Amino acid sequence: MRDILVETSARHVHVTQETLEVLFGKGFELSVRAMLSQPGQFVSNSRVDIVGYKINKATGEKVETRIKNVSILGPVRKANQVEISLTDARTLGINAPVRESGDIAGSGPCKLVGPAGEVELSEGVIVAKRHIHMTPEDAKEFGVSNGEIVNLEVLTEGRHLIFGDVVIRVRDDFALACHIDTDESNAAGCAGTVYGRIVK
Ligand SMILES: [Zn+2]
The missing domain is CATH 2.40.40 (Barwin-like endoglucanases)
Incomplete structure:
Protein backbone atom coordinates (compact mmCIF):
# COMPACT_ATOMS: atom_id res chain seq x y z
CA MET A 1 0.00 0.00 0.00
CA ARG A 2 1.09 3.53 -0.75
CA ASP A 3 2.34 5.77 2.02
CA ILE A 4 0.06 8.73 2.70
CA LEU A 5 1.24 12.34 2.50
CA VAL A 6 0.86 13.98 5.92
CA GLU A 7 0.21 17.71 5.67
CA THR A 8 0.18 20.19 8.55
CA SER A 9 -2.78 22.58 8.51
CA ALA A 10 -1.92 25.89 10.09
CA ARG A 11 -4.73 27.83 11.76
CA HIS A 12 -7.13 29.21 9.16
CA VAL A 13 -10.55 30.65 8.55
CA HIS A 14 -13.36 29.75 6.13
CA VAL A 15 -15.96 32.45 5.52
CA THR A 16 -19.19 33.06 3.64
CA GLN A 17 -19.27 35.69 0.90
CA GLU A 18 -21.46 37.79 3.22
CA THR A 19 -18.87 37.67 6.03
CA LEU A 20 -16.07 38.37 3.55
CA GLU A 21 -17.79 41.57 2.41
CA VAL A 22 -18.29 42.79 5.97
CA LEU A 23 -14.59 42.18 6.71
CA PHE A 24 -13.14 43.54 3.44
CA GLY A 25 -15.83 45.66 1.82
CA LYS A 26 -18.72 45.27 -0.57
CA GLY A 27 -18.04 43.17 -3.66
CA PHE A 28 -14.72 41.86 -2.30
CA GLU A 29 -13.54 38.54 -3.69
CA LEU A 30 -10.85 36.13 -2.52
CA SER A 31 -7.77 35.83 -4.71
CA VAL A 32 -5.41 32.84 -4.88
CA ARG A 33 -2.07 32.98 -3.07
CA ALA A 34 -1.34 29.24 -3.29
CA MET A 35 -3.30 26.15 -4.28
CA LEU A 36 -3.71 23.39 -1.68
CA SER A 37 -3.55 19.61 -2.15
CA GLN A 38 -7.33 19.27 -2.22
CA PRO A 39 -8.64 20.14 -5.70
CA GLY A 40 -10.01 23.70 -5.96
CA GLN A 41 -8.99 24.69 -2.41
CA PHE A 42 -6.57 27.57 -1.96
CA VAL A 43 -4.86 29.86 0.50
CA SER A 44 -6.10 33.37 -0.30
CA ASN A 45 -4.23 36.65 -0.05
CA SER A 46 -6.65 37.82 2.65
CA ARG A 47 -5.98 37.66 6.37
CA VAL A 48 -8.04 38.46 9.44
CA ASP A 49 -7.52 38.65 13.18
CA ILE A 50 -9.23 36.12 15.45
CA VAL A 51 -10.34 37.81 18.66
CA GLY A 52 -11.52 36.28 21.92
CA TYR A 53 -11.31 37.23 25.55
CA LYS A 54 -10.25 35.96 28.94
CA ILE A 55 -11.50 36.97 32.37
CA ASN A 56 -8.81 38.36 34.67
CA LYS A 57 -9.30 36.19 37.75
CA ALA A 58 -8.11 38.88 40.16
CA THR A 59 -10.20 41.79 38.87
CA GLY A 60 -13.04 40.05 37.00
CA GLU A 61 -12.19 42.24 34.02
CA LYS A 62 -12.63 41.06 30.42
CA VAL A 63 -9.25 41.07 28.65
CA GLU A 64 -9.20 40.86 24.85
CA THR A 65 -7.12 38.10 23.25
CA ARG A 66 -6.07 38.13 19.62
CA ILE A 67 -4.21 36.08 17.01
CA LYS A 68 -3.31 38.33 14.09
CA ASN A 69 -3.09 37.74 10.35
CA VAL A 70 -4.78 34.37 9.99
CA SER A 71 -5.20 33.21 6.40
CA ILE A 72 -8.63 32.85 4.87
CA LEU A 73 -8.91 29.73 2.72
CA GLY A 74 -11.01 29.76 -0.42
CA PRO A 75 -13.33 29.37 -2.08
CA VAL A 76 -16.00 30.94 0.18
CA ARG A 77 -18.33 28.49 1.93
CA LYS A 78 -21.92 28.27 3.11
CA ALA A 79 -20.86 28.68 6.75
CA ASN A 80 -18.11 30.46 8.65
CA GLN A 81 -15.59 28.11 10.28
CA VAL A 82 -12.42 28.89 12.21
CA GLU A 83 -9.88 26.08 12.61
CA ILE A 84 -7.30 26.52 15.35
CA SER A 85 -5.03 24.31 17.44
CA LEU A 86 -5.66 23.55 21.11
CA THR A 87 -2.67 25.79 21.87
CA ASP A 88 -4.41 28.63 20.00
CA ALA A 89 -7.66 27.90 21.86
CA ARG A 90 -5.79 28.30 25.14
CA THR A 91 -4.14 31.53 23.93
CA LEU A 92 -7.50 32.95 22.86
CA GLY A 93 -9.52 31.70 25.84
CA ILE A 94 -11.95 30.03 23.45
CA ASN A 95 -13.49 26.69 24.28
CA ALA A 96 -13.09 24.98 20.89
CA PRO A 97 -14.19 21.35 20.55
CA VAL A 98 -12.40 18.74 18.42
CA ARG A 99 -14.76 18.31 15.48
CA GLU A 100 -14.91 17.26 11.87
CA SER A 101 -15.06 20.13 9.41
CA GLY A 102 -18.66 21.27 8.92
CA ASP A 103 -19.82 20.04 12.35
CA ILE A 104 -19.98 23.41 14.06
CA ALA A 105 -23.26 23.40 16.04
CA GLY A 106 -22.47 24.58 19.57
CA SER A 107 -18.77 25.07 18.83
CA GLY A 108 -16.69 28.01 20.06
CA PRO A 109 -17.47 31.71 19.54
CA CYS A 110 -15.07 34.43 18.38
CA LYS A 111 -14.87 37.74 16.62
CA LEU A 112 -13.23 38.13 13.21
CA VAL A 113 -11.64 41.49 12.49
CA GLY A 114 -10.81 42.64 8.97
CA PRO A 115 -9.71 45.98 7.51
CA ALA A 116 -13.29 47.05 6.71
CA GLY A 117 -15.28 45.59 9.59
CA GLU A 118 -15.87 42.96 12.24
CA VAL A 119 -18.10 39.90 12.49
CA GLU A 120 -19.15 38.24 15.75
CA LEU A 121 -19.49 34.49 15.37
CA SER A 122 -21.66 32.82 18.00
CA GLU A 123 -20.17 29.47 16.93
CA GLY A 124 -17.81 28.08 14.32
CA VAL A 125 -14.48 27.78 16.14
CA ILE A 126 -13.23 24.19 16.13
CA VAL A 127 -10.06 22.16 16.49
CA ALA A 128 -10.19 20.02 13.36
CA LYS A 129 -10.32 16.29 14.00
ZN1 LIG B 1 -8.36 18.29 5.37
Missing part, protein backbone atom coordinates in the same frame (compact mmCIF):
# COMPACT_ATOMS: atom_id res chain seq x y z
CA ARG A 130 -7.33 14.76 12.26
CA HIS A 131 -8.41 13.09 9.05
CA ILE A 132 -7.36 11.44 5.81
CA HIS A 133 -8.85 12.65 2.52
CA MET A 134 -9.21 10.02 -0.18
CA THR A 135 -11.21 9.02 -3.24
CA PRO A 136 -13.51 5.95 -3.33
CA GLU A 137 -10.74 4.15 -5.29
CA ASP A 138 -8.21 4.95 -2.55
CA ALA A 139 -10.68 3.69 0.07
CA LYS A 140 -10.93 0.38 -1.76
CA GLU A 141 -7.13 0.12 -1.92
CA PHE A 142 -6.75 0.81 1.81
CA GLY A 143 -9.77 -1.28 2.80
CA VAL A 144 -11.48 1.54 4.67
CA SER A 145 -14.77 3.42 4.37
CA ASN A 146 -16.01 6.98 4.86
CA GLY A 147 -16.25 7.88 8.55
CA GLU A 148 -14.11 4.95 9.70
CA ILE A 149 -11.68 5.72 12.50
CA VAL A 150 -8.14 4.42 12.00
CA ASN A 151 -4.67 4.81 13.47
CA LEU A 152 -2.05 6.61 11.46
CA GLU A 153 1.63 5.93 11.93
CA VAL A 154 3.60 9.07 11.14
CA LEU A 155 7.01 8.16 9.77
CA THR A 156 9.26 10.78 11.30
CA GLU A 157 12.73 10.50 12.76
CA GLY A 158 13.09 10.97 16.49
CA ARG A 159 9.45 11.62 17.38
CA HIS A 160 7.86 8.74 15.49
CA LEU A 161 4.22 8.62 16.56
CA ILE A 162 1.00 6.65 15.99
CA PHE A 163 -2.10 8.84 16.11
CA GLY A 164 -5.43 7.26 17.04
CA ASP A 165 -8.82 8.77 16.23
CA VAL A 166 -8.02 9.58 12.61
CA VAL A 167 -11.22 9.81 10.58
CA ILE A 168 -11.39 8.64 6.96
CA ARG A 169 -13.11 11.12 4.62
CA VAL A 170 -14.04 9.79 1.19
CA ARG A 171 -15.16 11.96 -1.70
CA ASP A 172 -14.73 11.85 -5.49
CA ASP A 173 -12.99 15.22 -5.51
CA PHE A 174 -10.53 14.54 -2.67
CA ALA A 175 -6.81 13.89 -3.11
CA LEU A 176 -4.99 11.40 -0.88
CA ALA A 177 -3.59 13.32 2.10
CA CYS A 178 -3.74 13.27 5.88
CA HIS A 179 -4.31 16.57 7.68
CA ILE A 180 -3.05 17.25 11.17
CA ASP A 181 -2.76 20.56 12.97
CA THR A 182 0.35 22.33 14.22
CA ASP A 183 0.16 20.84 17.72
CA GLU A 184 -0.02 17.34 16.29
CA SER A 185 2.69 18.09 13.75
CA ASN A 186 5.05 19.35 16.44
CA ALA A 187 4.25 16.37 18.66
CA ALA A 188 5.41 14.07 15.85
CA GLY A 189 8.40 16.25 14.91
CA CYS A 190 7.14 16.74 11.36
CA ALA A 191 9.48 18.70 9.11
CA GLY A 192 9.64 18.83 5.34
CA THR A 193 7.67 16.25 3.41
CA VAL A 194 6.25 13.65 5.78
CA TYR A 195 4.45 10.40 5.06
CA GLY A 196 2.39 8.08 7.17
CA ARG A 197 0.61 4.76 6.93
CA ILE A 198 -2.66 3.39 8.23
CA VAL A 199 -2.22 0.82 10.97
CA LYS A 200 -5.26 -1.09 12.16
